[in-house]
Amino acid sequence: MNITIIAGARPNFMKIAPIIEAIKQKNAAGVALNYQLIHTGQHYDKNLSDTFFEELDIPFPDINLNVQSGTQAEQTGAIMIGFEKVLVNNPTDLVLVVGDVTSTMACTIVAKKAGLKVAHVEAGIRSGDLTMPEEINRIVTDSLTDYFFTTTSLASETLKNLGVSENQIYFVGNVMIDTLLKNDNRLQQPKLWRTLQLEAKKYLVMTLHRPSNVDGEQQLKALISQLAQLGKDYPIIFPVHPRTKKLLEGLNLNFPNLHYVAPLGYLEFNYLVKYAFAVLTDSGGITEETTVMHVPCITLRTSTERPETCTIGTNVLVGNDPVKITHAFEELLSGNWRIGDIPELWDGCAAERIINHLVDIYKVS
Known part of the structure; x- marks a missing residue:
């Protein structure tokens, strides 16, 4: 065959x-x-x-x-x-x-x-x-x-x-979880860990690439500004997708805790996710990985094709609504985020x- x-x-x-x-x-x-x-x-x-x-x-x-x-x-x-x-x-x-x-x-x-x-x-x-x-x-x-x-x-x-x-x-x-579990003991600490003096569970990871978040300059500026301010006590590591990088140029979104970095390989990126305090993302796949790793995940989307990450896992949908984002951070910082379970199979x-x-x-x- x-x-x-x-x-x-x-x-x-x-x-x-x-x-x-x-x-x-x-x-x-x-x-x-x-x-x-x-x-x-x-x-x-x-x-x-x-x-x-x-x-x-x-x-x-x-x-x-x-x-x-x-x-x-x-x-x-x-x-x-x-x-x-x-x-x-x-x-x-x-x-x-x-x-x-x-x-x-x-x-x-x-x-x-x-x-x-x-x-x-x-x-x-x-x-x-x-x-x-x-x-x-x-x-x-x-x-x-x-x-x-x-x-x-x-x-x-x-x-x-x-x-x-x-x-x-x-x-x-x-199958994506097959890959995650197989490589769990192979995850690699990226060089930026030492450069930025990161500590486990004391930083945030952020990814953004969906048009609803990054296509409008004002929307992108407002969203990143709010996230950086709410997470001001934590370094925020932001591997920038090539598409988003073009949109960020000229916006002057500079915050002392926000660190723009180049896209990372699978092993380095998931090392960061595994040891993060929380993940801020508009990706669907990352919400599956955070669920399995029991890492809190704030998803900057109004809908998801992976509802099990919300009902069973560690994910919460907030869209780009400032009120919902603020509430999610309050839950996160209070230590009340649920641990979550792993979906069947x-x-x-x-x-x-x-x-x-x-x-x-x-x-x-």
């Missing part, structure tokens, strides 16, 4: 690493599984791309489409054109996509037009917010997918309610379940 695996952006790399490892384990056991890894090049900054292959022991891609930057339409079109050529020259039995980035949707469309089966890892999650490009990607991908691998039972129920047959849905757990074995299901589906021996 031949599987084509798609990776395009930072979150994808964390999700494909355990899947590739599970395939290799099957190979070692004599099961005839082959794969090719396609990197679309959607993220092209070295710290957002190549570093992950090195750190997570992922083989470098068989093919890189080198799409790089552009509008949503430009990236989608370029990925589709490039991936169509790949499929013509590299026959496959199954295209496996992960997550909800542009590459996920674009490659799914191409695969289905080529008459191929598609497996979607992290299927069925929804935020209900159609202003998010990722939500469009999820809806389109799941409307075409053949095999749905879900992170939670809620995601499985969402798919059933949309009319997906129960025998196409496989609740397997969270977030146990480090999701990728193994996925590959076992595919072996059964295709009767590979």
Whole structure:
């Protein structure tokens, strides 16, 4: 059996690493599984791309489409054109996509037009917010997918309610947590730890990249100013996404406790998260990691496709509402933040379940 695996952006790399490892384990056991890894090049900054292959022991891609930057339409079109050529020259039995980035949707469309089966890892999650490009990607991908691998039972129920047959849905757990648990003892203290004289549980980590937070200069300025002032007693470490860096230039957002740093690799960034007092973010994936690490997380979004991080985990949604942000800080600083639990099947074995299901589906021996 031949599987084509798609990776395009930072979150994808964390999700494909355990899947590739599970395939290799099957190979070692004599099961005839082959794969090719396609990197679309959607993220092209070295710290957002190549570093992950090195750190997570992922083989470098068989093919890189080198799409790089552009509008949503430009990236989608370029990925589709490039991936169509790949499929013509590299026959496959199954295209496996992960997550909800542009590459996920674009490659799914191409695969289905080529008459191929598609497996979607992290299927069925929804935020209900159609202003998010990722939500469009999820809806389109799941409307075409053949095999749905879900992170939670809620995601499985969402798919059933949309009319997906129960025998196409496989609740397997969270592959990103597979990667986190496997690498927990490999996390690396970044150089900035000593430079900034950080101490465990005495600093905050912040990430911002969503248009609702960073596209408007006044909104971005007000948000960062409030966060810096509320967290004035703690250093705030802010690895700046390339997109956000451009928007910050000229805003003069300088606070003594706010430290802008370059994007970090997986092992260094998660070291910072693990030992942080709290995380301030508008990322979805980071809320999953903070939940498993029992780190308080204030999410600067009004909706989430990962509600289990709020109902079970350590996450609270505040959007960019100054009142909600202030209340969240009050809870945090009072020491009343809940410890949280870990969702079902977030146990480090999701990728193994996925590959076992595919072996059964295709009767590979």
